[in-house]
Amino acid sequence: MSGGGDEMNAFRGLQADLAARWALADGDGPEPRDIVVIPSLSFDGIDTVSIDGVLHYEERMLFALNLLRRPRARLVYVTSAPIHPAAVDYMLSLISGIPNEHMRRRLTVLSLYDNTLVPLTKKILQRPRVIEHIRHLIRPECGMMTCFTVTEAERSLAVALGVPLYGVDPELCWLGTKSGSRWAFRKAGVPLLPGAEDLRSDTDLVEAIDGLWEEHDAVERMVVKQNTGFSGQGNAILDLSALTAVSPKSGTSRKVREQALADALPTMRFVDPRQTWETFQEKFEREGGIVEAFLEEEDKRATSCQLRISPEGSLDAISTHDQLVEGIDGQIYAGCRFPSDAAYRMDIQRDALRVGEVLQDKGAVGRLAVDFLCTQADDGAWKHYAIETNLRLGGTTHPMMLLRMMTDGRYDPDTGLYLTPRGEPQFYVATDSMRS
Structure with missing residues (x-):
């Protein structure tokens, strides 16, 4: 199948079970659950981008190993190039209460040994034996696939594996384009440039x-x-x-x-x-x-709010970040600071949730982020403009998920702070641009 009517029908059938599978994967119960992680950078033109170490972006989703804290969970993590075992051991060491060896037995890290700048999902689809191997590693009746971003290729792979896909239906991907973002901002009634x-x-x-x-x-x-x-x-x-x-x-x-x-x-x-x-x-x-x-104000900040639309129907704010930017006129994402400045973080969270409601009404599911530019007026007041929606994981996803792994805390949407079980607020700065 390759995107035709048969594939679409098969995909719709699989997605009918997504809510139940997602609740299983995200829940604390003793039931078995299998998760296939595909951290593919499925972007048009990925083979020509000038991002240093872009292949290592596939390691961003290693936070998914946290799902192994459930004793009957199994996880298959697929990459283009091998991940150093020390990196996997470090991530597992962040999960408290479960022996490392126990989690290792339930984890399969599968590499294609292919460093070419072709999206990982396309590489897998070109390898029927790899697909068959993954199918043998999971129990389809309790399986689910999760990705960095979703395109028609991820839909094809989900159908080939026989499991539902946690993410936005490719038919709705236009909502995450620059044009679709501006449409959603207008529909939500939030400020835009x-x-x-x-x-x-x-x-x-x-x-x-x-x-x-x-x-x-x-x-x-x-x-x-x-x-x-x-x-x-x-x-x-x-x-x-x-x-x-x-x-x-x-x-x-x-x-x-x-x-x-x-x-x-x-x-x-x-x-x-x-x-x-x-x-x-x-x-x-x-x-x-x-x-x-182009917003010319010297005192401007790039900031964002991350949301999650669950297959069960809930819409939640899960973090805000001030972004660290570099490059020509600050157009390139380089890292982030959590949380966003208290002067405006609740304002951007409110407007991001309005955008999330529009996207949810259209059928969107999964993690997403709404980016803003904030400027400060002479009187000290802050104004913000929505500039982009990312219907996928992003550079702010893995730092927050790593914090959850280390602290087992929660995000408080009433304050925009992340609190440990003892109520202690946590803060961090993360970067995508560390170079040796």
Whole structure:
């Protein structure tokens, strides 16, 4: 099966059992449960990204080993390249109350020994023997598959393994694109930056930029984003300061201004240094994108709120983080600080939950995050703008899950703090950019 009607029907049948399987995997009962972890970076263009050590991102989901604290749980963790045994031993050492040897017997770490920059899920689908091996390692009647992100490839693999998939149905993945995010923000009634979405061509882009410039003539820069770029790699900055001679204030005709904008697109600064206008344009036309006003305030912060929509129907806030950013104009995620600043964390949590309600109404399930930009006015008040929804795990997921492994505490949605069983608040800073 490869995405046709038979696969879709099979997937729907498997997903009908997701709520029961998820409750089993997440619960404290003695029942057996098997979890297949597929930490695949299933993003278009993953083979061309310039992220150092991107293959090691597959280790981000090692927090899933915490499920082995249930005595009858079994877990299969699949990777492209072998994980050093010391890393696995360290993660298991964070789980208190269960002997390491006992958990080791219920854990299978399976490597494909394939370092190519092809999404892991596609590699597995190309290896029928690996699929069969995984099927023999699990009990399908109590099994479930969980992933870093969900695409049609993950759906195909879930069907091949005969287990439900914990994550957003690929039919709803458009909600996690840059255009889909702006649609959900408007539907939820949360603040967002001036911009335009559902753009597909140079003409769309030029007309949208021109319209924004006319409406907001003080804007100095604009950011153009591909719909499915990640970690800022699909973004480009258009500097309008070099085009003041044709600005809306200059009295220049729209035709002349739009021609000047079209000529300026190839000069944009691309966040990915290996990107060219030709490669950027090709992907933009293929998948679409958006343009937004660039927020120029010096005192601005990138922050986010993480949510979980359970298959049983609950919607919960599970953390807020201030993001550490680097690269061109702070477009690349480099790490995070928990929790977000007290001055605005409850505000972004409230608005993220509003977005979550919109997504839940459309049928979304799983972990997600809503990203914001926050700025402080002269009077000290903070304003925030929703900029993106990630319908997947992200850079803030594993630090929080590791904290849970180490402390067995809980997130308090009333304060935005994480508390140990003794009520002690916990704080941390985490990075994705440590280099030797």
